[in-house]
Amino acid sequence: MLAQLGLGIFALTFLLALFSVGAAVAGYFSKSDRWVETARLAMLLTFPLITVGVATLIYLLVTGHYELQYVYSVTSNEMPFYLKITALWGGQAGSLVLWSWLMSAFASAVTLRKWERDRELLPWVIAVTSVTLAFFLALSIFYENPFARWWQTSGGDIVARMFAPAGALPLIPSDGQGLNPLLRHPGMIIHPPMLYLGFVAFVIPFAFAMAALVTGRSDDRWIRLTRRWTLVAWVFLSLGLVLGMRWAYDVLGWGGYWAWDPVEIAALMPWLTGTAFLHSVMIQEKRGMFKQWNMLLIILTYALVIFGTFLTRSGVLSSVHAFSESAIGPMFFVFIGVTFVTSVALLIYRWKDLKAEVEMHSLFSREALFLLNNLLFMGVLIVCFWGVIFPLISELVTGQKVTVGPPFYIRANGPLFGALLALMGIAPLSAWGRSTYKTLGRALWKPSIPTVIVPIVLAILGVRNWVALVGFTLVAFVIFVTLYEFWRAFRKSNLEITKRTQWIVIALLILVTIGFAAWALIDPANWLTPFVSMILTYFMVAIWMLARRNPRRYGGYLIHLSMVVMAIGILGMQVYQTTTQKTLAVGQNIQLAGYTLRYDSLAQFPYTDGRIVTRAVMSVYRGGQYLGNLYPRYDNYPDGQPVTIAGVRSTLSDDLYVVLVNWENVSEAQAPFKVYHNPLINWLWIGSLMFIFGFLVAAWPVSEKENDEGKNES
Amino acid sequence: MTQEPTNVAAPKRGVPLWVQILVWIGLLGLLGLLAAGLLKAKNPIMAVRSSVPDFxxxxxxxxxxxxxxxxxxxxxxxxxxxxxxxxxxxxxxxxxxxxxxxxxxxxxxxxxxxxxxxxxxxxxxxxxxxxxxxxxxxxxxxxxxxxxxxxxxxxxxxxxxxxxxxxxxxxxxxxxxxxxxxxxxxxxxxxxxxx
Amino acid sequence: MKAKTILLVSGAFLVLTVALFLTRKVSAQAPTPSDDQVNAIASQLFCPVCENTPLDVCPTTACHQWRELIRQMLAEGKSPAAIKQYFVDYYGARVLSEPPVTGINWLVYIVPPVAFIAGATLLFLAFRTWRRMGKEPAAGSASSSPASNDGSSPVTGSGNVLDDQYVARIEEELKKRK
Missing domain, CATH: 3.40.30.10 (Glutaredoxin)
Incomplete structure (x- = not known):
């Protein structure tokens, strides 16, 4: 009964979304505010409706209604409560429902704002978001129905249908299959919603862009209105990607975090265009240039969001992450075709109205460097897109499959990312407008001096790999430039903060110090980690105070800083990762990168939720000194893939990552181990935490008083 | 909107026709490619009653x-x-x-x-x-x-x-x-x- | 007769021992290749059964067999290049992590750089025209004072054309915010 209710609600919402599209368009052409208002109310109504639908599905998941195909396939009796809720996005059908729900939430949030001055944009914003919403709802209703039930037909076949086929009897299994064990990891629980949040939020700036194109508004109003949406979308997408990396690192047992898998790339591509967009809109805001280019970027971002979803769900590409093949491919194809063709046609139609107000003056101006940044991002995009699409072309033309794997992407993208790092250092020092190489040079020389020392020091320390030398030098350059910028801001500022803020900061600092001191006391051997974290925290608090003057600018710098910190980790992994594999008898050793690991014992035991854990104990030594134990293990669930959990010893300088190789024969006497030495990897995760901080700084609303200066600059 | 005291913006021009044609060819080519890939993915198996290519x-x-x-x-x-x-x-x-x-x-x-x-x-x-x-x-x-x-x-x-x-x-x-x-x-x- | 038999038997025994010793020595010359040697090759190969997963970390039985085959071929003294070639011949070019540079596969390596260079050229040409257009009307005031390279106080003073524009834009922006 509840299932029918759920589907009924979705169907109703679908009709409502279609109606709101029609009403909005009609309202625009008949210039009738009444129709537009109706469309807006219809749009607003979709959110509570879908919420009820989602709540129904969650209720069915939690209460174990295994007669529903979806519930059966992603939950089981012994799964803990929270996993039953998160199973909402554990499969294709449910994740599409989540998509619709988020889309409706964002669209409602946008329609709720005050529209007085931008009334003319409203109908088209509603139309674009509603069309997208209707599309995803249609997928749920017609193709991937999460409420379909199991039936046994008179012929004895078991089928999943919404309504009983003739002569069929309902089938009620007593237990479900349970969530894929690989998806039970915390990283995987929040990774998909983060990605979806990012994807869906990018629909909002796209909707405004389309509205601006249709109504012929050539100013940058749409960009100003969606500035924060863009930032939010971009941040969620970034976090989604990082969480995915972390999940891969923890659960897949490859010793790495990124495999250049087509599905990963599909999520990376909208990030690339989104990042380019984030930068180039600033040029339009400041200088009124590149209006056409910004339109193109947001159209591309939207198209790539849909395209990425299509690639991973239609069976066109096969991949470890791909959802099982389903019938939604053709519908997706039509939707991509229609939206992409329409938006490009609109852009071409309005092309001449979007001419720049100011022209470019100098190759060394900030806008020129931003454009260069866009070129590089487009370069990475082309490499990624081509690498993903080429096997398809090859298969169609020659009938033979080919693999385009990591070496291709790394070789092609490596220099581009390097150039982006260099730009990240130079661009903040350039000025808008008529910057010349002289002014730029004058700004550059100070941070360049310590930068030059870096490769020399590294070479003395024994670094010979030129990728590492160049990479770390660039990283250092960006860090110096950013610190230099903060220093200049600090020198010029007369920090005026309210008494209240002052007390909050002092209290915070005391708390943080106590916290880190406690941490160091609990684990005195690793005192360095809390110490460095504490320094970092102080640093962040200081920067927060500074950044209040111009949150957008300094938040952006912080995000740059977090990116180069991530780059440290990525460089360490790319250049210096080493690995070895060996089958050991109890008492034997395996050596890697100065560490010695002794295989002590192996145990196999059942766990409460039915899985059987096979766990080895290894003791780790370095230079004869005992460092602790590692427990590599793998879990076998009653059915489903085994999950490999590496034993990891993490420090700021490296990770020692041991996998009990469950794909070879494992026994107490002979156990195969694969050991990875992952230098600097933790900077990748530290960088991602800094990234969140940078985002908070950039997006935190500023009070009027604090913002006196910021307003002029942002 | 913004006053432009000195700079005369470029004369307004639309997209040249040849660029438009290129854009549409590229777009349709891409869509065609996806369609072909999709058809292959939808019907991965050779159909019964079709003639088998030599091997x-x-x-x-x-x-x-x-x-x-x-x-x-x-x-x-x-x-x-x-x-x-x-x-x-x-x-x-x-x-x-x-x-x-x-x-x-x-x-x-x-x-x-x-x-x-x-x-x-x-x-x-x-x-x-x-x-x-x-x-x-x-x-x-x-x-x-x-x-x-x-x-x-x-x-x-x-x-x-x-x-x-x-x-x-x-x-x-x-x-x-x-x-x-x-x-x-x-x-x-x-x-x-x-x- | 008897002595002859003894001689024969002992001779045969000798030959057998020597033969045994020799074979032992031969097998001792080629110890089983280590996992690391196998993985060094396997990590560059992709098995069609688990697409997009390198062979050295692929858990399926098929991939296990492939690794054992690599080990066996290494033991036979084959070079890594020869082993990779064997896999390509046997299972097709898809086992390689990158398409071999033959036939249509040229495209995979040509298209991205060509596209990037085309983009860069377009951008450069656009820069040139922009600069030419930008210089003419504003030539008088351009040289006087370059815009402050410190974004934190560009609005104040100097009164050149650029800053006037800037002020205008900021005023516009302030109007919009209200």
Missing amino acids: TVPLFSGYEYNTASEVKLSELKGKVVLVNFWASWCQPCRTEAADLESAWQSYAEKGQVVFLGVDYVDTEPEARSYMTDFNISYPNGPDMGTRISQIFNRNLGVPETYIIDQEGILRFIQIGPFQSVAEIQSVIDPLLAGR
Whole structure:
């Protein structure tokens, strides 16, 4: 009964979304505010409706209604409560429902704002978001129905249908299959919603862009209105990607975090265009240039969001992450075709109205460097897109499959990312407008001096790999430039903060110090980690105070800083990762990168939720000194893939990552181990935490008083 | 909006026609590519009643076809051909291996039927011990470059069996193992009778 | 007669021992290749059964067999290049992590750099025209004072054309915010 209710609600919402599209368009052409208002109310109504639908599905998941195909396939009796809720996005059908729900939430949030001055944009914003919403709802209703039930037909076949086929009897299994064990990891629980949040939020700036194109508004109003949406979308997408990396690192047992898998790339591509967009809109805001280019970027971002979803769900590409093949491919194809063709046609139609107000003056101006940044991002995009699409072309033309794997992407993208790092250092020092190489040079020389020392020091320390030398030098350059910028801001500022803020900061600092001191006391051997974290925290608090003057600018710098910190980790992994594999008898050793690991014992035991854990104990030594134990293990669930959990010893300088190789024969006497030495990897995760901080700084609303200066600059 | 005291903006121009044409060609090309990929993904398996393109199977020594070290489909016109994809690492294959061999024995003498085992993504030593285990005697060879499997099914799993009639037309597809000798014969016998 | 038999038997025994010793020595010369040697090759190969997963970390039985085959070929003294070639011949070019540079596969390596260079050229040409257009009307005031390279106080003073524009834009922006 509840299932029918759920589907009924979705169907109703679908009709409502279609109606709101029609009403909005009609309202625009008949210039009738009444129709537009109706469309807006219809749009607003979709959110509570879908919420009820989602709540129904969650209720069915939690209460174990295994007669529903979806519930059966992603939950089981012994799964803990929270996993039953998160199973909402554990499969294709449910994740599409989540998509619709988020889309409706964002669209409602946008329609709720005050529209007085931008009334003319409203109908088209509603139309674009509603069309997208209707599309995803249609997928749920017609193709991937999460409420379909199991039936046994008179012929004895078991089928999943919404309504009983003739002569069929309902089938009620007593237990479900349970969530894929690989998806039970915390990283995987929040990774998909983060990605979806990012994807869906990018629909909002796209909707405004389309509205601006249709109504012929050539100013940058749409960009100003969606500035924060863009930032939010971009941040969620970034976090989604990082969480995915972390999940891969923890659960897949490859010793790495990124495999250049087509599905990963599909999520990376909208990030690339989104990042380019984030930068180039600033040029339009400041200088009124590149209006056409910004339109193109947001159209591309939207198209790539849909395209990425299509690639991973239609069976066109096969991949470890791909959802099982389903019938939604053709519908997706039509939707991509229609939206992409329409938006490009609109852009071409309005092309001449979007001419720049100011022209470019100098190759060394900030806008020129931003454009260069866009070129590089487009370069990475082309490499990624081509690498993903080429096997398809090859298969169609020659009938033979080919693999385009990591070496291709790394070789092609490596220099581009390097150039982006260099730009990240130079661009903040350039000025808008008529910057010349002289002014730029004058700004550059100070941070360049310590930068030059870096490769020399590294070479003395024994670094010979030129990728590492160049990479770390660039990283250092960006860090110096950013610190230099903060220093200049600090020198010029007369920090005026309210008494209240002052007390909050002092209290915070005391708390943080106590916290880190406690941490160091609990684990005195690793005192360095809390110490460095504490320094970092102080640093962040200081920067927060500074950044209040111009949150957008300094938040952006912080995000740059977090990116180069991530780059440290990525460089360490790319250049210096080493690995070895060996089958050991109890008492034997395996050596890697100065560490010695002794295989002590192996145990196999059942766990409460039915899985059987096979766990080895290894003791780790370095230079004869005992460092602790590692427990590599793998879990076998009653059915489903085994999950490999590496034993990891993490420090700021490296990770020692041991996998009990469950794909070879494992026994107490002979156990195969694969050991990875992952230098600097933790900077990748530290960088991602800094990234969140940078985002908070950039997006935190500023009070009027604090913002006196910021307003002029942002 | 913004006052432009000195700078005269460029004269307003639309997109040149040739750029427009290029953009649309590129866009339609991309969509066409996706459509073709989608069609392939939707219908990964060769359709029954379609004519099978010619292919060559190089044969394992000891598993030749009439002493020939490779066999071409086109050479087998006039005979019913059973193409069985298998692999030594595939457990379900083992359930049908003995049945396939018995079925083969029942046709071997008359020479109207040819069984072809195609060993999919496998290594030769393992494949050999598998064939020895099940006393396989019909021609067998590796799926070199996975070319043969790609003709029949883009997403091949093993075992899969394709039966081709005397005219080179695909007549029957079995996904997963056969359950009995009789099941195999019930497909081949009507084809031999010319139906 | 008897002595002859003894001689024969002992001779045969000698030959057998020597033969045994020799074979032992031969097998001792080629110890089983280590996992690391196998993985060094396997990590560059992709097995069609688990697409997009390198062979050295692929858990399926098929991939296990492939690794054992690599080990066996290494033991036979084959070079890594020869082993990779064997896999390409046997299972097709898809086992390689990158398409071999033959036929249509040229495209995979040509298209991205060509597209990037085309983009860069377009951008450069656009820069040139922009600069030419930008210079003419504003030539008088351009040289006087370059815009402050410190974004934190560009609005104040100097009164050149650029800053006037800037002020205008900021005023516009302030108007919009209200």
